[in-house]
Amino acid sequence: MVETILITLLIVAISLVLLGMKVFFTKSGKFPNGHVSGNKALRKKGIGCAQSQDREAQKKPRFSIEELEKALNDSMN
Secondary structure (H helix, E strand, O other): OHHHHHHHHHHHHHHHHHHOHHHHHOOOOOOOOOOHHHOHHHHHOOOOOHHHHHHHHHHOOOOOHHHHHHHHHHHHO
């Protein structure tokens, strides 16, 4: 039981070191940007992440005052 836990911890530790080799052992090492908007090819195609697209959609007004007045007047008639 203890041997299994120690072997598992050793495997996880080795995996972390191997995955973070560039980050841990270079001066300018930093984790890669895993965000969709950080990908140049996707940005060229106009693809963004759901959070960014939602934030942009919420900034836009849904209706103008004129449209609201027209909808209200049409519903009353």
